[in-house]
Amino acid sequence: MTTTTAGGARPARHRVGARLSDALSRWVFMAPAAVILGAMLAYPIFYTVQISFARFDLMTFSAVEWVGWDNYVEVLDDYRFWSSMKVTMIYLVFALPIQIALGFGIAFLINAKWKGRGMLRALFLIPMVVAPVVAGGIWRMILDPLWGIVNWGLGLIGLGPMDWFGDPNLAMASIIIIDTWRWTPFVVLIATAALLALPRDIFEAAEIDGANWWSMLWAITLPLLVPIIAATFVVRWLGAVKMFDIALAATYGGPGGATNVINLFIYEEAFRSLRFAESAAMAVIVLVLTMVLTGIFLRSTRKLEQLY
Amino acid sequence: MNSRDGTTRSPGRHGLMAAVMSAVALGATGGTAAFAQGAGIGTADKPVEVRMVANEAFANQWQTLMVPEFNKKFPNIKVTIDGVPYVELLAKSMLDTTGPSPTYDILIADDPWVPQLAEIGALMDLRSDEVKGWTDPGFDWDDFNAAPLAASEWKGVQYGVPLRSNMLMMFVNKALYERAGVPVPTPTLTWDEYLAQAPRLVQDTNADGTIDAWAVDTYFVREPLTPTIWQTIMNSNGGRLLDDAGKPAFNTEVGIAALETHKKLLDFAPTGAVSHGFSESLQAFRQGLVATMFNWGSVYKGSAIDPKTTTLKPEQVGIQVLPVGSVSAGAHRGIWSGTVSAKSESKQAAWTVLQWLSSKEGEAWHSATLGVFPARKSTLAATPAEPWLVPVFDALQQAYAAAEIGQMWRIRHPRSDAAQQILADEVARAMAGQISAAEALQVAADRIEKIIK
Numbered sequence: 001m002t003t004t005t006a007g008g009a010r011p012a013r014h015r016v017g018a019r020l021s022d023a024l025s026r027w028v029f030m031a032p033a034a035v036i037l038g039a040m041l042a043y044p045i046f047y048t049v050q051i052s053f054a055r056f057d058l059m060t061f062s063a064v065e066w067v068g069w070d071n072y073v074e075v076l077d078d079y080r081f082w083s084s085m086k087v088t089m090i091y092l093v094f095a096l097p098i099q100i101a102l103g104f105g106i107a108f109l110i111n112a113k114w115k116g117r118g119m120l121r122a123l124f125l126i127p128m129v130v131a132p133v134v135a136g137g138i139w140r141m142i143l144d145p146l147w148g149i150v151n152w153g154l155g156l157i158g159l160g161p162m163d164w165f166g167d168p169n170l171a172m173a174s175i176i177i178i179d180t181w182r183w184t185p186f187v188v189l190i191a192t193a194a195l196l197a198l199p200r201d202i203f204e205a206a207e208i209d210g211a212n213w214w215s216m217l218w219a220i221t222l223p224l225l226v227p228i229i230a231a232t233f234v235v236r237w238l239g240a241v242k243m244f245d246i247a248l249a250a251t252y253g254g255p256g257g258a259t260n261v262i263n264l265f266i267y268e269e270a271f272r273s274l275r276f277a278e279s280a281a282m283a284v285i286v287l288v289l290t291m292v293l294t295g296i297f298l299r300s301t302r303k304l305e306q307l308y
Numbered sequence: 309m310n311s312r313d314g315t316t317r318s319p320g321r322h323g324l325m326a327a328v329m330s331a332v333a334l335g336a337t338g339g340t341a342a343f344a345q346g347a348g349i350g351t352a353d354k355p356v357e358v359r360m361v362a363n364e365a366f367a368n369q370w371q372t373l374m375v376p377e378f379n380k381k382f383p384n385i386k387v388t389i390d391g392v393p394y395v396e397l398l399a400k401s402m403l404d405t406t407g408p409s410p411t412y413d414i415l416i417a418d419d420p421w422v423p424q425l426a427e428i429g430a431l432m433d434l435r436s437d438e439v440k441g442w443t444d445p446g447f448d449w450d451d452f453n454a455a456p457l458a459a460s461e462w463k464g465v466q467y468g469v470p471l472r473s474n475m476l477m478m479f480v481n482k483a484l485y486e487r488a489g490v491p492v493p494t495p496t497l498t499w500d501e502y503l504a505q506a507p508r509l510v511q512d513t514n515a516d517g518t519i520d521a522w523a524v525d526t527y528f529v530r531e532p533l534t535p536t537i538w539q540t541i542m543n544s545n546g547g548r549l550l551d552d553a554g555k556p557a558f559n560t561e562v563g564i565a566a567l568e569t570h571k572k573l574l575d576f577a578p579t580g581a582v583s584h585g586f587s588e589s590l591q592a593f594r595q596g597l598v599a600t601m602f603n604w605g606s607v608y609k610g611s612a613i614d615p616k617t618t619t620l621k622p623e624q625v626g627i628q629v630l631p632v633g634s635v636s637a638g639a640h641r642g643i644w645s646g647t648v649s650a651k652s653e654s655k656q657a658a659w660t661v662l663q664w665l666s667s668k669e670g671e672a673w674h675s676a677t678l679g680v681f682p683a684r685k686s687t688l689a690a691t692p693a694e695p696w697l698v699p700v701f702d703a704l705q706q707a708y709a710a711a712e713i714g715q716m717w718r719i720r721h722p723r724s725d726a727a728q729q730i731l732a733d734e735v736a737r738a739m740a741g742q743i744s745a746a747e748a749l750q751v752a753a754d755r756i757e758k759i760i761k
Contacts, residue, residue, distance in 0.1 A: 058722075059428040061406040080733060145580030146592070165583035168740060254530035255582050256740035257733065271399045272532065273726035274424070 045287070052280035063277070071281035081282060083257050084265040087172075091261060092240055095176045100233055102180065103187020104225065108217075110188075111195045121192065124185035132182065136249025139178045140165070168258035171251050175259050178246050183239065187232055194228040195221075226308045230301040237297060241290050262286055349657045350384030356657040360389045360414035361401055363644070366472065367391030369678060377673060378664055385657045398424065398725060405430035405649050413652035414661060416471065419643050419717055420724040423462045427722040431467040432648040432655060434662075442656045447663055448686075453708045456683035459717070460645035468645030469666035470683035471674075475707040476536055476640035476716075477605040480626035484521055484599040487513060493600070495628045495637055495706060499541065499569060502600075502631045506576040509599040523576035525589035526602035530736030532728045534585065536640045536718070537573075537602055538735055542566035543640075543714035544633030550719060554760065556753040567738055567745035574739065582739055594618040602630060604642055605704060609679035613696050622696055627703045629710050639707035641717040643683070719760070727756045 052071055054063030075081050110117055127135070142148050143164035154160035164174045198221065206216050244263040247253055253260030253268070262282070270279035350356035362370065371389045378387065390412075392400050401415045406428060417425055425431050433439065435449070449457075452470060460468025478493070485492045488508045509523035527534040539549060539558075547562035574581055578592055586603065593601040594611050596619050605627065610617040612625035630638030646662040648655055664670045671682040676693035681704055688701045710716065719727045730752050738748035 058402060058424070059406060061403055146578055146597070161579050163580045163582070166580045166740075168742070171583075251583065252530050252585070254736050254740065256530065256737040256742040258740065258742075260530075268729060272395055273729045274399065274402070274723075275726055 048280045048283055051277055052284045054277060056277040056280075058274060067277075071277045072285070075278055075281045075285065078278075080257065080260075080265060081262075084260050084262040087257065087260055088241070088243070088262045090172060091175060091179075091243060091259075092237070094172075095179050096233065096236055096240055098176065099180050099184050099187055099236060100229060103184045103232070104191040104229060106184065107188045107191030107195055108221070111192065121189070124188055126185075127182045128185050130182070132245035133249045135178055135182055136246040139174070139181070140250050143174055165251050166255055168255055171255055171259050174250060175243075175247055175261075178250060179240070179243065182246070183236065187236065190228065190232050190235075191225075194225055198224055223308045227301065227305040230297075230304045234294065234297045234301060238290075238294065241286075349382070349660060350386075352384060355384045355386040356654050357386045357388065358413045358654050358657045358661055359411055360387060360416065360658075360661070361392055361397070361404065361412045362389055362416035363394050363397055363418075364391030365394065366678075373677060374665065374674070377677075378661060378670075381664065382660060385660060387661055394418075401425065402428060402430065405651060410649055410651045413649055413654050413658035415647045415649055417460065417468060417645050417647055419459045419641055419645075420720060420728065422460045422467055422645060422647070423720050423724060424722050425647065426462040426465065426467050430650055432650045432652070432659075433465050433467065434469065434648065434659065435466045439655075439659060442659050442663075444663060444667070447667060448684075451668070451684045451686050453683055453685055453688075453705075453712075455641055455708045455711045455717075456643045459641060459643035460647060462720070468647040469662050470643050471646045471662070471665055471680075472606065472644035473681045473683040473704075474604045474606045474642040474644070475681070475704060475711065476540060476602060476630065476638075476642065477608075477703060477707060478628050478630045478638075479593055479601040479603060479608070479611060480628065481593065481596060481599050481620065481624060482626055483620075483624045484509060484511070484513075484596070487511065487521075488599070490599075492626065493628065493631075495632075495703075497631045499544075499631045499633055503569070503572065506573075510576055520597070522578045522581075522592075522598050524573050524600045524602070525577050525581055525584055525592040525598040526573065527585050527589065528570075528574060528577070528582045528739050529585040529588075530732060530739075531585050532725070532732045534739070535728065535731035535735045536642075538563075538567045538570040539718075539731075540602075540630055540638040540640045540716055541569050541633065543716045544630065544636050544638040544710070546633070546635040546714075548715060554721070556756050559749040559753040563749050564745045567735065567749060570735070571739055571745065594620065596620060605681055605700070605707070606679070608700055609696070613679075627700055629703065629706050636713045637706065637710045638714070639710040639716055641711045719756075721760050723759050726759050730755045730759070 051063045053066060053068065054071075055065040055067050056062070057064040110120060130138075143150050145151055145161045145163050145166070148164070150164070151161045154162060162170060164170050202220055202224075203216060206220055211219070242263060243261045244267065247259050247261050247264050248267075251259040253264050263286075266279050266282045266286070269275045269282070360367075360370075367389045368391055371387075375387045375389070379385070397416075398418070398421050401412070401417070401421075402425065404410045404412050405415065405425070415425065415430070422431070449466075453473075456470035456473040457466075459470060460466065480493055482492050488511055490505045490508050493502070506523040509521070510519055511521040512519055513521050527537050542548075542558060542563050545562050545566060547560060547566060548557045551557040577584070578597060581588075584592070589598070589601050589603055590607055590611070592598045593603070594617060608625070608627055612618065612620060612622050612627075632638070646665065648658045648662065652658050665674065666683070668684060668686055671684050671687045672690075672693065674680045675682050675687065675697060679697075681700070682688055688705050692698055692701055718724060721727065734743075734748040734752040737743045738745050743751075
């Protein structure tokens with residue numbers, strides 16, 4: 001251990017040396033992770049950006065010539081891109097609030113102590129572990145107008161048959177139903193954990209003051225949960241914007257382009273039409289939009305946390 | 309030069325001389341003996357490895373049944389087949405062949421893919437002088453029907469051989485026709501007659517007050533093969549996809565009428581058919597729910613013969629060309645061709661595999677054992693090994709002829725998949741009623757012209 005003396009140059013040099021050594025050792029420890037992160041995350045993104053500004057040569061399977069904003073102009077001029085963006089927006093506007101409301105609602109209902117609650121929570125995990133393509137395929141069978149059990153059930157009460165994948169609105173509803181089936185349990189899990197972590201003393205005080213179930217929910221539980229709800233929304237948003245495989249397996253983006261979400265469109269343009277440069281441009285546009293919207297949501301979340 | 313086992317060899321002057329002398333000797337002794345013995349390719353101790361990339365739909369079947377059969381004759385060529393989903397196969401093939409050291413020696417290409425692969429220099433000319441030396445003189449190129457062989461030709465160069473010659477055909481459930489009192493179709497049935505009969509084929513077969521049988525099921529869903537139905541109707545009425553200058557020529561009255569006919573089929577199809585494609589229509593037909601189905605001929609065995617996959621009996625199922633338009637009957641070419649990678653280090657062995665499978669002997673085994681359709685005139689003219697193949701071969705020969713007359717194949721161009729996807733998008737929008745047939749074809753023509761210019 002060194003002692004500091006006033007005006008001593010040697011200890012000061014030593015402090016600088018120690019700081020440098022500390023920084024160096026931190027970077028040495030961080031370097032492997034940073035390199036791996038750079039290689040696995042940053043490089044593909046940079047490469048995608050590079051392709052988006054280039055002509056993609058299929059002969060060498062690489063970006064060969066700088067074309068500036070041409071690919072972006074081409075994409076922005078393609079009505080199918082805008083149509084897919086609109087479809088994605090419709091899906092997000094309906095799916096996210098439904099999943100959040102349903103997830104927190106179910107969590108609230110099963111929060112009461114009762115036998116078998118643990119088993120029910122475990123069962124909730126099942127949809128999450130089913131591969132999305134499998135989920136899409138299974139639901140395609142369940143909702144099939146000819147052979148599906150849903151239409152059979154509706155037929156028993158004199159309804160239907162409903163053309164779940166043939167009607168544009170019902171096809172979108174089908175996608176939302178399948179996605180909600182898959183992801184609501186995730187929201188339930190987070191909400192359950194949040195409910196269990198709420199401070200009990202506030203509820204006990206409210207009970208002593210004569211608050212009923214509804215006023216406790218409205219005046220205590222929900223305000224306390226607002227930051228969690230907001231954070232869950234952001235996490236689900238990040239998952240939902242990647243919607244692809246369920247649409248691929250269940251509707252192929254149809255009928256027409258009614259469920260052709262943007263990621264499915266990008267995939268088709270890249271791997272079916274071999275338009276890699278234009279697909280890269282689309283991917284970059286979606287990435288930027290997602291980052292901007294995620295930033296807005298995160299700021300809103302922080303504001304809500306401060307508010308409540 | 310890098311060998312497959314990774315050692316580096318330099319040909320050198322002596323090596324070159326030896327190679328030239330070997331080639332001369334091979335030519336002098338004749339290719340037949342050389343081909344029969346596997347041209348000395350590999351030994352029991354050191355077999356030559358050949359890797360193939362193919363559609364996963366049949367890759368496993370080939371690996372487990374075809375390769376052992378091939379190895380009876382060529383035991384020193386070890387063939388490994390990787391199955392890849394259809395939608396990823398072209399991209400994977402292109403990515404592989406453009407790499408510095410490609411994995412695959414044989415690429416199995418769907419009908420419209422050869423131009424795309426050929427344009428990037430991925431494929432070997434199978435009629436070049438080099439390949440001639442490895443080819444059995446008994447290998448009769450002229451015996452192939454023109455339509456399937458043309459699938460692997462591009463700009464006058466033959467890059468492949470037909471291995472699985474599929475054609476879009478009309479399947480008929482004769483029992484449903486008889487029940488409805490409608491004459492069972494023949495190859496002379498016209499579209500007008502077909503559409504006039506269709507309402508009677510939408511039936512309540514068990515008299516419970518609910519419709520349980522329909523006239524037709526086929527591709528209506530948003531996918532690249534759906535436009536083949538519209539195109540076949542258009543081609544049989546004299547319409548064309550592209551004109552002689554290579555510009556879109558389908559946006560005409562004939563094209564619009566054909567798309568409207570395709571859409572009209574939905575009126576006589578099962579509920580939800582707008583989301584039906586290959587699997588759904590096949591399932592409906594095999595369960596006896598539809599009187600006709602427009603689908604690929606290769607599903608015949610599973611639809612009529614194999615009781616594990618169909619509820620129908622062989623005598624119930626008919627197969628024929630699609631109805632006749634103003635010019636000809638309808639069909640659509642869907643040939644899987646075998647090609648050799650231009651960068652393969654085992655070109656001779658790869659060509660030996662393809663040569664055997666597309667030979668008269670290989671084709672006969674392939675169709676008798678796996679129900680795969682042949683491309684050779686001699687195979688189609690011969691008495692098939694299985695009796696059920698007799699009507700199938702007749703229908704297939706008619707389909708080849710129709711396809712040749714009407715140029716019934718997808719756009720052949722280095723950007724053909726992009727063009728096909730545009731057709732899929734616009735045909736799907738018309739099917740879903742989002743836009744009119746005329747509008748769909750106008751948009752498709754504009755976009756395709758831009759892409760293939």
